[in-house]
Amino acid sequence: MRTDLEIAWRLLRGGGRRGLLGTVLTLAAVAVSTGLLLFSLGAVHAFGERATADAWRHPAAAKGRATAVQALSTDYVRGRPITVVDLAALSDDAPVPPGMSRFPRPGETWTSPGLAALMVRLPAAELAGRFPARAGTLREDALVHPGELVAVVGRAPGDPAMTAPRPERADDVTAPPARIDRYATGAVSTVQQIYQVLAAIAAVLMVVPLLVFGGAAARLTVARRDERLAALRLVGATPGQVVAITVAEAVLTAAAGALAGVALYAPAVPALTHVTIAGGGWYAADLWPPLTWLLGVLAGVPLLVGVSAVAGLRRVVVSPLGVARRETPPAMRAVRLVALGAVLVVFALAGGSLTGLGKAGAVILLVLVALAFLAINLAGPWAVALVGRITAATARTPARLLAGRRLLDDPRSAWRTVAGIALTGFVAGFLALLNPSSGMSGDRAADRLELTVPHAQAAAVAARAGELLHAPVQVKRYATLDTVTVTVPGGEAAVDRARTALHDVVPGQPAVRPADDTTQVFFVADLRTGALTVLAASFLIAITSAGITGASAVLDRRRAYAMLRLAGTPLPVLDRARRQETLLPLVVMGGGSLLTGLVFASPFGIRPGLPGLVTLLVCVALGFGGVLGASALSRPLLRSVTADPAPRPD
Incomplete structure (x- = not known):
C-alpha cells in the first residue's frame, strides 16, 4: 500500500x-x-x-400533576410580531422555561434583547406600557432567531389573562391557557414542521446535483489518467x-x-x-x-x-x-432511458395523492425528486450520444461535423460539461410553479384594529374601546363570535399607541390588524427567498461545473486538437466545434430537465402568474449565458494546447 x-x-x-x-x-x-x-x-x-x-412555546397538556399554566398570544409593534407567553406557577416545582434562570414571578416580564431595545427606543405609550416591569433578558436558547421579539409575562393563576378563553389558530400564533408539567422539544409547531419539510426539499434539490458533481470531479482529465494507468498495466x-x-x-x-x-x-x-x-x-x-x-x-x-x-x-x-x-468505447444503450421513464410513471401515478399523506408524502416526494435527479444523470450521456449521432448525420460544416463526432465518441465527457445546468433546469422548473403571487395575502388593511369576542361581550368591549380611543367603533356579527373594529388614522405610531391602550380590554388577546397576519406574508416571501437561494446555489454548481469540465475536456483532447491543427484545421473551426459541443446538448438536456421539473411540481404548484414566468425565463437566460461564458474560458487553453502540437511526456 x-x-x-x-x-x-x-x-x-x-x-x-x-x-x-x-x-x-x-x-x-x-x-x-x-x-x-x-x-x-x-x-x-x-x-x-x-x-x-x-x-x-407549544407544550402539551400535563399527563400527571400540573405545575404551571401557560398561554400564548401574538402582539405587534411597527408591524413586527411579538410572541407573548403568559405563565403562572401552580406549585414551587414549576418547570423553568428555556432561556431563563428561574420561573417568572407574577407582575414581571422577561424579554428578548430585541424587544428590550425597542422598549427603550419607543415611547412607553407605544410598547412598554403593555407589559409589567422588566425583570430579565431571555437567552438565545429561548429564541428562534436573532432579533426576535419575545416577552414572557409572569402572572398569578387567577389572573384573567390565565383564565379567559383565547381563539386558537392553525398557524400557532395563539393558544388558550393550558395546564402543563414540562416543556416540549423537537418540531412541535405546524409552521416549523412545514419549514423543515421545505428545507429538506431544498436540500435534496441541492445535495443530489452536488453529489453528482462531486462524483464527476473524480473523472476530470479522465483520458490523461487512463493513458497513464493503461501504460502501467502494459508494463506489468x-x-x-x-x-x-x-x-x-x-x-x-x-x-x-x-x-x-x-x-x-x-x-x-x-x-x-x-x-x-x-x-x-x-x-x-x-x-x-x-x-x-x-x-x-x-x-x-x-x-x-x-x-x-x-x-x-x-x-x-x-x-x-x-x-x-484510443479505441472508441462501445455505444451506450437506450436502457438508460428506462430509469427516467419509470420515475416519471411512478410520479404520475402517485404524485396527486402525496399532498394528503402528511410527513409520509413529504418523504416519498423527497425520494422521487432524488431519483429523478439520478435518472436524469443516468439518461444524460445516452441523450448526448443521440444528439451527436443526429448532428454528425446532418452536419453541413466542418465545425458541426467535428462537434457531432466528439459528442458521439465521448458522450460522458460532453454530459459532464452540461450536467450542472441540466440539473439546474430541473430545479428551475420545479420552483417555477411554487412562486405564489401576492394576492394570497388577502385584505391588508393597515389602519383597522380588531378584537374578536363572544356575542355577550361585544357591546361592552366596543364601548370601552370607543372611550379609550375617542374613535368610532363598529361591531361585525358572525355565527359564534363578534369582531369589534376601530379605525386608527395617523400611521404606525398611532396604531401602536392604540394597541397599548386596548391591551387589557380583552384579557390575553391583543388588538390586531388584518395587515398583521404576517405568517402568510412571511411564508410567501420565504418561498421566493428559498427558491432564489436554491437557484443561486444551483447556478454556481452549473457554471463551475461547466467551466471546470470544459477546461478538463480540452486537456484530455489536447493531442487530438494538436493533430487536427497539424492536419491544417483552422483554430476558429476547432473553437466553433468546441462551442457547439457544449451548446447542442445544453439546449436538448436543459429543456428536457426543465420540463421534467415542471411535471414534478405540478401537483403542488400554484398558478405561476407573472412572477413565476419571469423567474423561469430569467433562470433559462442566466443558465445558458453562464454556461456559455464559463465554456468560453477554455478558449485560451485551446489556443495554448494547439500552439505546440509536439508530443509531451505527460
Missing part, C-alpha cells in the same frame, strides 16, 4: 504543468461541492435548531495495483479539496446569517452542521470521489491496450 501511495504521489507531482492544471481543476470542483454541501446540511440543521427553540502492474493507485490519487486530491471547501464555507457563514427566513436571520452556530455531519462530509466526499474514480477503471483494467490505442 505504501508503494501505491508513493506512485500516486509521484503521478500527481510529475504530471507536468498541464497535469498539475488537471489536478487543480479536480481540487476546485471538490472544494465547491464540499462548500455547497455544507451549506445544504447547515440549512437543514439550522431549521431543526429553530424548531427546537420554538417547541417550548496488476489490476489491484491500478485500482489502489487510482484510489490513492483521487482520495489525496479530494481530501485536499474537501478541506478547501470547509475553508470556503467558513467565511460565508457570517453573510448567510443575514438571509431572512420567517421574519429573521440565523445564529452562526446553527448554520454549522454538527461535528458528526462535518466529519461525515470530510470522509464521505473523498470516498465518493474514490468510488467514482474506480468506477471508470473498467476499460483500463480489462483492456489496457484498447485505451493505449
Whole structure:
C-alpha cells in the first residue's frame, strides 16, 4: 500500500504543468461541492435548531400533576410580531422555561434583547406600557432567531389573562391557557414542521446535483489518467495495483479539496446569517452542521470521489491496450432511458395523492425528486450520444461535423460539461410553479384594529374601546363570535399607541390588524427567498461545473486538437466545434430537465402568474449565458494546447 501511495504521489507531482492544471481543476470542483454541501446540511440543521427553540412555546397538556399554566398570544409593534407567553406557577416545582434562570414571578416580564431595545427606543405609550416591569433578558436558547421579539409575562393563576378563553389558530400564533408539567422539544409547531419539510426539499434539490458533481470531479482529465494507468498495466502492474493507485490519487486530491471547501464555507457563514427566513436571520452556530455531519462530509466526499474514480477503471483494467490505442468505447444503450421513464410513471401515478399523506408524502416526494435527479444523470450521456449521432448525420460544416463526432465518441465527457445546468433546469422548473403571487395575502388593511369576542361581550368591549380611543367603533356579527373594529388614522405610531391602550380590554388577546397576519406574508416571501437561494446555489454548481469540465475536456483532447491543427484545421473551426459541443446538448438536456421539473411540481404548484414566468425565463437566460461564458474560458487553453502540437511526456 505504501508503494501505491508513493506512485500516486509521484503521478500527481510529475504530471507536468498541464497535469498539475488537471489536478487543480479536480481540487476546485471538490472544494465547491464540499462548500455547497455544507451549506445544504447547515440549512437543514439550522431549521431543526429553530424548531427546537420554538417547541417550548407549544407544550402539551400535563399527563400527571400540573405545575404551571401557560398561554400564548401574538402582539405587534411597527408591524413586527411579538410572541407573548403568559405563565403562572401552580406549585414551587414549576418547570423553568428555556432561556431563563428561574420561573417568572407574577407582575414581571422577561424579554428578548430585541424587544428590550425597542422598549427603550419607543415611547412607553407605544410598547412598554403593555407589559409589567422588566425583570430579565431571555437567552438565545429561548429564541428562534436573532432579533426576535419575545416577552414572557409572569402572572398569578387567577389572573384573567390565565383564565379567559383565547381563539386558537392553525398557524400557532395563539393558544388558550393550558395546564402543563414540562416543556416540549423537537418540531412541535405546524409552521416549523412545514419549514423543515421545505428545507429538506431544498436540500435534496441541492445535495443530489452536488453529489453528482462531486462524483464527476473524480473523472476530470479522465483520458490523461487512463493513458497513464493503461501504460502501467502494459508494463506489468496488476489490476489491484491500478485500482489502489487510482484510489490513492483521487482520495489525496479530494481530501485536499474537501478541506478547501470547509475553508470556503467558513467565511460565508457570517453573510448567510443575514438571509431572512420567517421574519429573521440565523445564529452562526446553527448554520454549522454538527461535528458528526462535518466529519461525515470530510470522509464521505473523498470516498465518493474514490468510488467514482474506480468506477471508470473498467476499460483500463480489462483492456489496457484498447485505451493505449484510443479505441472508441462501445455505444451506450437506450436502457438508460428506462430509469427516467419509470420515475416519471411512478410520479404520475402517485404524485396527486402525496399532498394528503402528511410527513409520509413529504418523504416519498423527497425520494422521487432524488431519483429523478439520478435518472436524469443516468439518461444524460445516452441523450448526448443521440444528439451527436443526429448532428454528425446532418452536419453541413466542418465545425458541426467535428462537434457531432466528439459528442458521439465521448458522450460522458460532453454530459459532464452540461450536467450542472441540466440539473439546474430541473430545479428551475420545479420552483417555477411554487412562486405564489401576492394576492394570497388577502385584505391588508393597515389602519383597522380588531378584537374578536363572544356575542355577550361585544357591546361592552366596543364601548370601552370607543372611550379609550375617542374613535368610532363598529361591531361585525358572525355565527359564534363578534369582531369589534376601530379605525386608527395617523400611521404606525398611532396604531401602536392604540394597541397599548386596548391591551387589557380583552384579557390575553391583543388588538390586531388584518395587515398583521404576517405568517402568510412571511411564508410567501420565504418561498421566493428559498427558491432564489436554491437557484443561486444551483447556478454556481452549473457554471463551475461547466467551466471546470470544459477546461478538463480540452486537456484530455489536447493531442487530438494538436493533430487536427497539424492536419491544417483552422483554430476558429476547432473553437466553433468546441462551442457547439457544449451548446447542442445544453439546449436538448436543459429543456428536457426543465420540463421534467415542471411535471414534478405540478401537483403542488400554484398558478405561476407573472412572477413565476419571469423567474423561469430569467433562470433559462442566466443558465445558458453562464454556461456559455464559463465554456468560453477554455478558449485560451485551446489556443495554448494547439500552439505546440509536439508530443509531451505527460
